[in-house]
Amino acid sequence: xxxxxxxxxxxxxxxxxxxxxxxxxxxxxxxxxxxxxxxxxxxxxxxxxxxxxxxxxxxxxxxxxxxxxxxxxxxxxxxxxxxxxxxxxxxxxxxxxxxxxxxxxxxxxxxxxxxxxxxxxxxxxxxxxxxxxxxxxxxxxxxxxxxxxxxxxxxxxxxxxxxxxxxxxxxxxxxxxxxxxxxxxxxxxxxxxxxxxxxxxxxxxxxxxxxxxxxxxxxxxxxxxxxxxxxxxxxxxxxxxxxxxxxxxxxxxxxxxxxxxxxxxxxxxxxxxxxxxxxxxxxxxxxxxxxxxxxxxxxxxxxxxxxxxxxxxxxx
Amino acid sequence: xxxxxxxxxxxxxxxxxxxxxxxxxxxxxxxxxxxxxxxxxxxxxxxxxxxxxxxxxxxxxxxxxxxxxxxxxxxxxxxxxxxxxxxxxxxxxxxxxxxxxxxxxxxxxxxxxxxxxxxxxxxxxxxxxxxxxxxxxxxxxxxxxxxxxxxxxxxxxxxxxxxxxxxxxxxxxxxxxxxxxxxxxxxxxxxxxxxxxxxxxxxxxxxxxxxxxxxxxxxxxxxxxxxxxxxxxxxxxxxxxxxxxxxxxxxxxxxxxxxxxxxxxxxxxxxxxxxxxxxxxxxxxxxxxxxxxxxxxxxxxxxxxxxxxxxxxxxxxxxxxxxxxxxxxxxxxxxxxxxxxxxxxxxxxxxxxxxxxxxxxxxxxxxxxxxxxxxxxxxxxxxxxxxxxxxxxxxxxxxxxxxxxxxxxxxxxxxxxxxxxxxxxxxxxxxxxxxxxxxxxxxxxxxxxxxxxxxxxxxxxxxxxxxxxxxxxxxxxxxxxxxxxxxxxxxxxxxxxxxxx
Numbered sequence: 001x002x003x004x005x006x007x008x009x010x011x012x013x014x015x016x017x018x019x020x021x022x023x024x025x026x027x028x029x030x031x032x033x034x035x036x037x038x039x040x041x042x043x044x045x046x047x048x049x050x051x052x053x054x055x056x057x058x059x060x061x062x063x064x065x066x067x068x069x070x071x072x073x074x075x076x077x078x079x080x081x082x083x084x085x086x087x088x089x090x091x092x093x094x095x096x097x098x099x100x101x102x103x104x105x106x107x108x109x110x111x112x113x114x115x116x117x118x119x120x121x122x123x124x125x126x127x128x129x130x131x132x133x134x135x136x137x138x139x140x141x142x143x144x145x146x147x148x149x150x151x152x153x154x155x156x157x158x159x160x161x162x163x164x165x166x167x168x169x170x171x172x173x174x175x176x177x178x179x180x181x182x183x184x185x186x187x188x189x190x191x192x193x194x195x196x197x198x199x200x201x202x203x204x205x206x207x208x209x210x211x212x213x214x215x216x217x218x219x220x221x222x223x224x225x226x227x228x229x230x231x232x233x234x235x236x237x238x239x240x241x242x243x244x245x246x247x248x249x250x251x252x253x254x255x256x257x258x259x260x261x262x263x264x265x266x267x268x269x270x271x272x273x274x275x276x277x278x279x280x281x282x283x284x285x286x287x288x289x290x291x292x293x294x295x296x297x298x299x300x301x302x303x304x305x306x307x308x309x310x311x312x313x314x315x316x
Numbered sequence: 317x318x319x320x321x322x323x324x325x326x327x328x329x330x331x332x333x334x335x336x337x338x339x340x341x342x343x344x345x346x347x348x349x350x351x352x353x354x355x356x357x358x359x360x361x362x363x364x365x366x367x368x369x370x371x372x373x374x375x376x377x378x379x380x381x382x383x384x385x386x387x388x389x390x391x392x393x394x395x396x397x398x399x400x401x402x403x404x405x406x407x408x409x410x411x412x413x414x415x416x417x418x419x420x421x422x423x424x425x426x427x428x429x430x431x432x433x434x435x436x437x438x439x440x441x442x443x444x445x446x447x448x449x450x451x452x453x454x455x456x457x458x459x460x461x462x463x464x465x466x467x468x469x470x471x472x473x474x475x476x477x478x479x480x481x482x483x484x485x486x487x488x489x490x491x492x493x494x495x496x497x498x499x500x501x502x503x504x505x506x507x508x509x510x511x512x513x514x515x516x517x518x519x520x521x522x523x524x525x526x527x528x529x530x531x532x533x534x535x536x537x538x539x540x541x542x543x544x545x546x547x548x549x550x551x552x553x554x555x556x557x558x559x560x561x562x563x564x565x566x567x568x569x570x571x572x573x574x575x576x577x578x579x580x581x582x583x584x585x586x587x588x589x590x591x592x593x594x595x596x597x598x599x600x601x602x603x604x605x606x607x608x609x610x611x612x613x614x615x616x617x618x619x620x621x622x623x624x625x626x627x628x629x630x631x632x633x634x635x636x637x638x639x640x641x642x643x644x645x646x647x648x649x650x651x652x653x654x655x656x657x658x659x660x661x662x663x664x665x666x667x668x669x670x671x672x673x674x675x676x677x678x679x680x681x682x683x684x685x686x687x688x689x690x691x692x693x694x695x696x697x698x699x700x701x702x703x704x705x706x707x708x709x710x711x712x713x714x715x716x717x718x719x720x721x722x723x724x725x726x727x728x729x730x731x732x733x734x735x736x737x738x739x740x741x742x743x744x745x746x747x748x749x750x751x752x753x754x755x756x757x758x759x760x761x762x763x764x765x766x767x768x769x770x771x772x773x774x775x776x777x778x779x780x781x782x783x784x785x786x787x788x789x790x791x792x793x794x795x796x797x798x799x800x801x802x803x804x805x806x807x808x809x810x811x812x813x814x815x816x817x
Contacts, residue, residue: 184690185685185688185689186681186682186690187688189678192670193678196669197667199664200664200665202626203626203656204678
């Protein structure tokens, strides 16, 4: 009884049901959907939005937002490819990409916590600035990978036992690590406190600005990790990379139950949210639904899911 | 028979056997209540007694599960706030429902603007009618004033004016005096008495019994969702009503078991802030309760925030055990053993979406963790101890704190600081909006805090509380300290004299 109650009581339960329903629907509708090959594909596809989504969720729970992550994906791929091409070392390139990402996070964080500029505005500015910088630097020509680094190719394209994508392994490691952090560390608790009510958190002696600042950096770093995977898939640093990525992540994270106003949400929810959107897009593709319809259906499902959640809350 | 019918005509509202259930709680259980059209009827009861549920049913926010509501001799069903207004019921909630950027006249006629023939708003008529209503209640503001420029008291009057514009027959007021100065309260009472002469029934919901006896004609007591008594004011007294409210008589409202003061722990020297405070000096010793009294706007809350480091200090210093606090750094203050319980529980106290346990351990979470990893079992065990010790009523430690009653929320906040093992605690209006029974428990806890050696500061605007809990009293007025009294020499008169100086 109490176990059942706990399972039903979990806030992600409703989402989980939707996931199962949608999954079953596609499994019945398309004979190609529920196959080893396709499941493997889905896991690979969701690894990018999920890795970035973990950081994005944490930032959102802390009460701030960062919509520059799509542009960031394009920017950090530049040092990655340039350094890799020059030195042949994937590690050096990846390090440079992540450092650049962290630097952008520092700038976003400083603007928001020190100058007190609204984070939506700050990162909207960053969204344009970074994209412009990529156009300027690349002159709209992609930088191809000449390094012949095997790791670089495998990290985005390789699969363990021809089934489990390496990117998905990375995704699960990052997800589980941060689920643990959010649940079991003082840092996680403080993120929730700061996003739940910053004024109270301050009275509790929490350094609100420092926590938010760290969340900005975390978000940018994880977005940079997803950028490395994207570059590996594309085999290049492309000036168009990551366009619209921020909204894909926002949609999945909100669907997963993270509140736009902060303080509420879990990374398990984020995982399910990303997963649902992933299988919808994949499943509709399998059923040969036109892209425009795919977009419309995805949009409708997001609004419906959030509406249902809102109704449920009101009922409580 | 004749007598019954004439009585029926006098009765504007009759509630018969009304019940309302929420998951796990029977908020109202077979409640009866009748209100005559020329009386002020007090509704009292502890938090969670069902007062709010009852007025929300009248306001159309909730619908009843069972029972009848008879308004002007007709059974009615109130589905929405619009239904309630249409019938002639106007509920003035604590959080006023005005649109701040609109004018007084616009707010008064918000639900039904007077129109010209061509369906455009008749501004002249609206202004003129509003002016008439404002004058009839003796309020000297212009219909063209923006509402956000008015005082709380004036805004409340705008709500009453709105009731009059609707020709309301029943006005329900929920704790209307909680944010008013004594002068404003007097004015409010005059207006309420005026409403009474206009044959408007008034349901007056309050915690303050002295108001009940000053203003009301009858008093109805609810406890645990049930009707306990309805009495004529002239035939009852405070003790009787309190007994009905708590179901027991409160022997010692202000227990005092702490003895003697130790060394000075907190000292504030020449403190001034940009906003309000001027040259504040005070010392608080361990094991001592210092009461700070002041009327609204005297600067009590500002002083609490400045000492704690929330507001910047322009001059002067704050010391704990001889060590200076860094102004503007709350993390330093808490590290030094200073805690603040703010006046506004919801905005500046609790994190509503978090659980009871998480709220309790928030400032002391470090004590439950090694290298930043929380030991959750230890956390649960410890918070459970405090839940038991303070008798916090909650179904579980995981319950979100937003679902607790006001008194229990306040206990969660006290548990938080008790757990943290502080040296100094500042309590800003610790019993505001809390019922009599829970108040006594909070006072007991304040005594407990002093007993274990804390230096306690209680900021309050309630005279009985001030005199009851404090060993030493400071009085503030306009940002300054205007009086200091030892317990023995303190009287209501000399305290009030200092407060208005």
